[in-house]
Amino acid sequence: MQTRGLDLKGKTVAVSGFGNVAWGAVKKATQLGAKVITISGPDGYIYDPDGISGEKNEYMLELRNSGNDVCAPYAEEFPGATFYEGKKPWEQKADIYLTCATQNELNGEDAEKILAFHPLCVAEVSNMGCTAEAVEKFIAAKQLFAPGKAVNAGGVATSGLEMTQNSIRLHWSKEEVDEKLHYIMHSIHEQCVKYGTEPDGYIDYVKGANIAGFMKVAKAMLAQGIV
Numbered sequence: 001m002q003t004r005g006l007d008l009k010g011k012t013v014a015v016s017g018f019g020n021v022a023w024g025a026v027k028k029a030t031q032l033g034a035k036v037i038t039i040s041g042p043d044g045y046i047y048d049p050d051g052i053s054g055e056k057n058e059y060m061l062e063l064r065n066s067g068n069d070v071c072a073p074y075a076e077e078f079p080g081a082t083f084y085e086g087k088k089p090w091e092q093k094a095d096i097y098l099t100c101a102t103q104n105e106l107n108g109e110d111a112e113k114i115l116a117f118h119p120l121c122v123a124e125v126s127n128m129g130c131t132a133e134a135v136e137k138f139i140a141a142k143q144l145f146a147p148g149k150a151v152n153a154g155g156v157a158t159s160g161l162e163m164t165q166n167s168i169r170l171h172w173s174k175e176e177v178d179e180k181l182h183y184i185m186h187s188i189h190e191q192c193v194k195y196g197t198e199p200d201g202y203i204d205y206v207k208g209a210n211i212a213g214f215m216k217v218a219k220a221m222l223a224q225g226i227v
Helices: 020-031 055-066 073-077 108-116 132-140 153-168 174-196 205-223
Strands: 012-015 035-041 044-047 082-085 096-099 121-124
Touching: 012 020, 020 035, 020 055, 020 096, 055 073, 073 082, 108 132, 153 174, 174 205
Parallel strands: 012 035, 012 096, 096 121
Antiparallel strands: 035 044, 044 082
16 A cells, blocks of 8 residues: 555454454554454454454454354444344445455455445455455456465464574564564565556556566576576
């Protein structure tokens, strides 16, 4: 979004899921000034116009730890929220949409609903949260769309940082790890922009991420003398 001169302050965010990924996405979005208005589960989704933050964000951990795999109790705990049984959060208008639950949870029909709202951004925080049809619709509409292989690379990157600490017998503070992670994610974004920018200026982050990944492997093979 920074490439378009935008930030998260004052923006509304629709999130799916209520597990670790969704919990982290809600917390980070809130820290950056956004208002998260939905979470979801296999039973339906929660719409909270007042925003999901603070104790509400922490209550998501209780939902997860209960083992019941449902989000409906949230509406009982916080009466200002509404539970929509058997439906998806993509029918709610928001500035940003984040898939944080399961693979292929957002299909072509969902993509059309989202595009009708003219959002600022759609991103796969979960692995392959969108179907191929949905991705094609987003790209065809020139929608700012960020694929999971780039967006959620932070998890693997952080694991790599943990391995580095173990290897060099050194402990980094949370702030140091966050700083290094920011550098890695900015680098990934730069590569996506480099390989994904179209002649008309639209950035196809799917193409950019695919080519960047291929180039990284190809260069490593050349460096090892395999090719």
